Amino acid sequence: MQDVLIDSADGVMTLTLNRxxxxxxxxxxxxxxxxxxxxxxxxxxxxxxxxxxxxxxxFSAGNDIGDFLTRxxxxxxxQVFRFLRGIVAFPKPLVAxxxxxxxxxxxxxxxxxxxxxxxxxxxxxxxxxxxGLCAEAASSLLAPRLMGYHRAAEALLLGEPFMAxxxxxxxxxxxxxxxxxxxxxxxxQARKLAAKxxxxxxxxxxxMKKGQMAxxxxxxxxxxxxxxxxxxxxxxxxxxxxxxxKRKPDFAKL
Numbered sequence: 516m517q518d519v520l521i522d523s524a525d526g527v528m529t530l531t532l533n534r535x536x537x538x539x540x541x542x543x544x545x546x547x548x549x550x551x552x553x554x555x556x557x558x559x560x561x562x563x564x565x566x567x568x569x570x571x572x573x574f575s576a577g578n579d580i581g582d583f584l585t586r587x588x589x590x591x592x593x594q595v596f597r598f599l600r601g602i603v604a605f606p607k608p609l610v611a612x613x614x615x616x617x618x619x620x621x622x623x624x625x626x627x628x629x630x631x632x633x634x635x636x637x638x639x640x641x642x643x644x645x646x647g648l649c650a651e652a653a654s655s656l657l658a659p660r661l662m663g664y665h666r667a668a669e670a671l672l673l674g675e676p677f678m679a680x681x682x683x684x685x686x687x688x689x690x691x692x693x694x695x696x697x698x699x700x701x702x703x704q705a706r707k708l709a710a711k712x713x714x715x716x717x718x719x720x721x722x723m724k725k726g727q728m729a730x731x732x733x734x735x736x737x738x739x740x741x742x743x744x745x746x747x748x749x750x751x752x753x754x755x756x757x758x759x760x761k762r763k764p765d766f767a768k769l
Contacts, residue, residue, distance in 0.1 A: 519548040526709030527702065528556045532569040538576035539569050541620060546594035553601040563709040563716060565605070566701050567624070568612040571634060571694040577619030580758055595620070596739060599652050602627040603731055606717050608708045612701035613637045614694040616676075623652035625687060626661065629720065632701045633679040634694030639687070642674030646758075647751030647766075649741045656734040661686050 520531040530552055532539040549567075556562045569575060578595075602609065602624055611625055614634030622639040625631050641658070643650055650658070650671050658667035662685045670677060682688040692700055708716060745751055749769045757764035 518542065518545050519552075521548070521552050523556075523559075523562060525706055526561060526563045527566060527705040528552065528559075528562050528564075529566045529568065529702070529705075532567075532575055535570050535573060537579060538573050538616070539621075540576040540579040540582075541595070542579045542582040543594040546598040550594060550597040550601045553598075553605050557606055560713065562607070563711070563713050564608040564610060564705040566610045566612065566698075566705045567628070568698045568701060569614060571614045571697070572636075573615040574613045574617040574637070575619075575621030576616060577621055580755060584755060596735075599624075599735060600732070603653070603728070603735065606720065607713070608705070608716055608720065610701045610705045610708070612697040613639075613688075614697050616640070619643065620652060623650070623654040626652065626654060626657040630701070630704055631688050632697050632704070633682060633688045633691050634697040635679055635691050636694050637679040637682065637688075637691075638676040639670075639678075639682050640674060640676040641671055644672055645674040645754065645764075647748060647754040648745050649738060651735070651738050651742055653731045653734040653738065655738060656731060 516533065518532070518534040520529075520533045522529045522531070530549055532545070534540065534545070553565065556565050608630065609628040610630045610632070611628040612632050613621075613625065615636055615638065617625070617637060617639045619641060622641050641650065641654060649655070655671065658671060661667075662670065666685060669675070679688060679691045683691055690700065750766055753766060753769060754764045
């Protein structure tokens, strides 16, 4: 069974995270598949929009920890960075449907989507500090701009979840619906986009994004360097050991 289902119809490419038994946690192979799909969609004039969706009970638990620890996910040349650079540079509308937990990259990728629809069970979190790491996907730049500094600090420094209503109030989510309706709504909105002139969609998105594109890429690069350094430090090693051993980390001894 494929971990990412890729389907194209009616001018819309859909990427469905399909690793539900592992809470749609991302492997490097999944990042690579998504990155390749975005490149394909960008070059295909018949496709006007892309939808990223999960299951009604789970969007993504973030990185697969085992895969993350063995495959060098912090490298700037890794598949995760290919994916992150891909969503930043993607020229056409990106639509996301989010239900259930959206952890780590499951939340940070949404800062780069143009429309986000959430089930009322959605729970967003960016617990990087809790793992001895730092923010990624330019979330250290974009979260304060979107949420305001103090709310972003609460989300990034404490790493605690915030629910769909809070996400909509902060501007991260466009609309909240029952979980069974989120994917359908995202598809319906994407098909509205697919009926519009592609050059106008691309140019309008470019104009909205151009003022921050270089800044976002620079911030993402700096985050990546910090992320890689912190990943090798004792605090991250203790956090990941504790996760795998199903215990609370003890940073006081470091």
